[in-house]
Every structure is written in structure tokens, then in C-alpha cells.
Amino acid sequence: MIIADVKVGRITMPLKKPFVTKNGVYNYSNEVVVKIFTENGDVGIGSAAPAPRVTGETESSIVGAIKHITTFIKGMDLTCLQCIFKVMDECIKGNNSAKAAVEIAIYDLWSKGVNTPLYKLLGGFNSTVLTDITIQDDDKMENMINAAYEATRDGYTNIKIKLGNNVESDFEKVKFIRRAIRKGIKVRVDGNQGWSPKDAIKIIKKIEQLDLDIEFVEQPVKGWDIEGLKFIKDNVDTMILADESVFGSPEAFKVIQNRACDLINIKLMKCGGIQNAIRIYNMADTMGIRCMVGCMLESKIGITAAASFAASRGNMITADLDTMIYFAEDPIVGGAIFEGNKITLSDEPGLGITDIRGWEEIV
Incomplete structure (x- = not known):
């Protein structure tokens, strides 16, 4: 070949x-x-x-x-x-x-x-992946609450709240959204690099004091601030996920070596593809750190590849691969099948994509 x-x-x-x-x-x-x-x-x-x-x-x-x-x-x-x-x-x-x-x-x-389907060649642990859904930050809190409620009504069991634009209102958004949706729905918070370490600790501790049941907080500080990330992780009970702090395997090694996070978000576009994603996953898995697979604003090509990697491994947390819901139309023929929060991988060879x-x- x-x-x-x-x-x-x-x-x-x-x-x-x-x-x-x-x-x-x-x-x-x-x-x-x-x-x-x-x-x-x-x-x-x-x-x-x-x-x-x-x-x-x-x-x-x-x-x-x-x-x-x-x-x-x-x-x-x-x-x-x-x-x-x-x-x-x-x-x-x-x-x-x-x-x-x-x-x-x-x-x-x-x-x-x-x-053979790609997910099987990569490991074949599963043929399906569950994705969360992102609630975009909005100055109008009622818009975020309505979006979260609609997502749970549509069957999503994992919700990620995008924050980081306004420290003063971020906590209030988490509080009211968490209280507006039923128990059993997992809620994640993405600080989106928008907080200082001290602000992050203050917000997370308030979340913990009210027992708002947040699964983890994603990238609360700037990606380069590994010391700040570790400072937060060491001073709160809530799990901390590194996203922009980990691009490739060298950055993954650094945050793992410094015990700066509890979880790592792997994105193929950040790390350079599946080969490097496997390297990051193996390092993290060895040290007892679980990984999540995320994405940029990508078509079904990249999402199918990311989901194939996510499904191939046995120690992943629910993925963050929801961008397909944002497109008005899908130009990709074949590939993964999307049903609400469930992504099912094709049993066709490769990615299963037949036309664009x-x-x-x-x-």
C-alpha cells in the first residue's frame, strides 16, 4: 500500500x-x-x-x-x-x-x-461513546438554564457549563443551573482559562459548601500556569481537568509529574493525532489519571476519529464530542451515527466514511 x-x-x-x-x-x-x-x-x-x-x-x-x-x-x-x-x-x-x-x-x-473498523484496530474496547453537551456562557442566565433543561429533556446525562468570562457571576450560574436540573445529571464546569488560582479556589469551595455535586472543573487557569493548576488541585476536593495545559505528550508528562491535575482532556487537533493521543493516554493511565476525549468545532470526520480512539480504550470518562449538534447540515456520508448523547461507530472498514x-x- x-x-x-x-x-x-x-x-x-x-x-x-x-x-x-x-x-x-x-x-x-x-x-x-x-x-x-x-x-x-x-x-x-x-x-x-x-x-x-x-x-x-x-x-x-x-x-x-x-x-x-x-x-x-x-x-x-x-x-x-x-x-x-x-x-x-x-x-x-x-x-x-x-x-x-x-x-x-x-x-x-x-x-x-x-x-476492519478503526476503533477495533485501536483496541476495540467498545463500539459506542457517550458525549456530554456544552452550555455556552451567556450574559442572560435564563438562557443557560433553559439550554441545560432542554438538554436533559433530550436525554443528555452529562452537561458542561462554559464559564470564565465573569468571575462575579460564574458561581451564580453554576448554582442556578445545578438546582434547575434533576439529580443524577452529571454537571461539569469549564473555567475556560478565565480565573486566577485564588478566584478558582474561592468559586470551587463555594460550590462544594453548597454540595452542588459538580463532577469536575476544567482548565480554571491559563494553560501555561501549571503551578496555579496544581495549587487549585491541592486546595479543593473537586477533581480538576487539564485541557489547554496539555497539548502533546511533553506537556502531559509535565502535569502528571507535578501531580497538577486529576484528569486530562485529549484533543486530536491539539496533540497531533491518534498516535500522540495514545501516548498521552498511556502515561496518564499508568499514573491513575483518567482521560476524556474532546474536540474543536469539527465535522463528523474528526469526531469519528476521536470517538474511535475514545471507544478503543477502557479507562475513559464520558467524552466531549458534541459539536455535530451545532451544524445545520452534515456533508459527511457514513461515519459515526449520532443519536442524542450516544455516538455509535460504524462497522465499516476504517472510519466508515464513503463520501464528502x-x-x-x-x-
Whole structure:
């Protein structure tokens, strides 16, 4: 199975309603989609979601990086995955989303070559994954409460509340949302790098004093502030999850070595693909730290790849792979099946994706 050609394109996916983050408002999502062709005509599909404020990558930089990688991997044999991954790591520094897109396509081809679904080749622990749903931060608390109530009515059993824009009101939002939904629903809080260590401890302790039953708090401080993250973790009872503090395996090693968190959020776009996701998971699992698989604002290509990895391992907590609900239409034919909070992986070879409607070739 020799890599014969690589083509890069984009898909544009309108959103049902504007997606609001502290970094901006998004009405649609552009995604880079790579197709890798072998000499025998097989096609592997991968994708990258540009997130310049998170990964530092734009559509142009992702396309350029993939073009650069292509010159090194073209002609290589897919029967030696590690050979390809080594070349990819050494031919360009960083550019993790671009590397993830190429790697997902290679894994797709590899598993198609042996006529097996990717999740089974990665470990096959399960064929389904449960995802939480994110409640976006909003100046109007009633909007957040209504969104949380509607999510539970739709069958979601895990809710993540996005905060971090206003320290004064963040606690009140957690309190009223938690009290508005029934017991048994797990609630997670995402500080979204918005608090200082002292503010985080103050808010979390107030949550604990009122017994609001919060599963964990995600990334309460800036990603670079490992000492602050550890300070919070050591001074509260609630579990602390590291997200932006862990991009690849070196950062994972650092937070694990310093016992700076209780949980780690792995995102393929952050860490550079499935290979590095496995490295992070294995380190964390060895040290008794559980992992969650998250995502950017991604299409079903990246979500299917992330869910395949999540399902392959036996010590994952419920995933954070809910972005499919935000799209007005799904241009991806095949792949994972979404039913409420349940993601079911296809038993077709590879990712199980057969077509991409609206794919526009760039190079």
C-alpha cells in the first residue's frame, strides 16, 4: 500500500445558530479535508479544524503544512505506520492539526487495508461513546438554564457549563443551573482559562459548601500556569481537568509529574493525532489519571476519529464530542451515527466514511 497522491480541500458547514466563545462569534465552520490515495485506488480521509487562538493554525497554514508533509511521505509504504509517523514528526515542527489530518487519513487507509473498523484496530474496547453537551456562557442566565433543561429533556446525562468570562457571576450560574436540573445529571464546569488560582479556589469551595455535586472543573487557569493548576488541585476536593495545559505528550508528562491535575482532556487537533493521543493516554493511565476525549468545532470526520480512539480504550470518562449538534447540515456520508448523547461507530472498514458532499479542492 504505497502513498501515490495527496489532495487537500475544504468543506464549509453553516451552523444552526451562532457559536459564541470568548474568542468570537462563529456562523459557520470551514474545515480542511485531506484525501490520501494509494497506488491500488484506496482513499483515506482526514480533517483539520483551524483554531488559530488555540492551536495557532489557520486554514492557510494547515494547507501549507500538509503540502510540505506530502513531499516527504509520498511513495512511502502504509505497512510501516511508524516509519511514516517518524518522517512526519521530523519534517516539520508543530502544526499539530495538519499532522492530525494526515494521520487520521493514514489510519483510515490502514484499517481499510485490513478490512476492519478503526476503533477495533485501536483496541476495540467498545463500539459506542457517550458525549456530554456544552452550555455556552451567556450574559442572560435564563438562557443557560433553559439550554441545560432542554438538554436533559433530550436525554443528555452529562452537561458542561462554559464559564470564565465573569468571575462575579460564574458561581451564580453554576448554582442556578445545578438546582434547575434533576439529580443524577452529571454537571461539569469549564473555567475556560478565565480565573486566577485564588478566584478558582474561592468559586470551587463555594460550590462544594453548597454540595452542588459538580463532577469536575476544567482548565480554571491559563494553560501555561501549571503551578496555579496544581495549587487549585491541592486546595479543593473537586477533581480538576487539564485541557489547554496539555497539548502533546511533553506537556502531559509535565502535569502528571507535578501531580497538577486529576484528569486530562485529549484533543486530536491539539496533540497531533491518534498516535500522540495514545501516548498521552498511556502515561496518564499508568499514573491513575483518567482521560476524556474532546474536540474543536469539527465535522463528523474528526469526531469519528476521536470517538474511535475514545471507544478503543477502557479507562475513559464520558467524552466531549458534541459539536455535530451545532451544524445545520452534515456533508459527511457514513461515519459515526449520532443519536442524542450516544455516538455509535460504524462497522465499516476504517472510519466508515464513503463520501464528502461539497468538498472543494484547494491543492
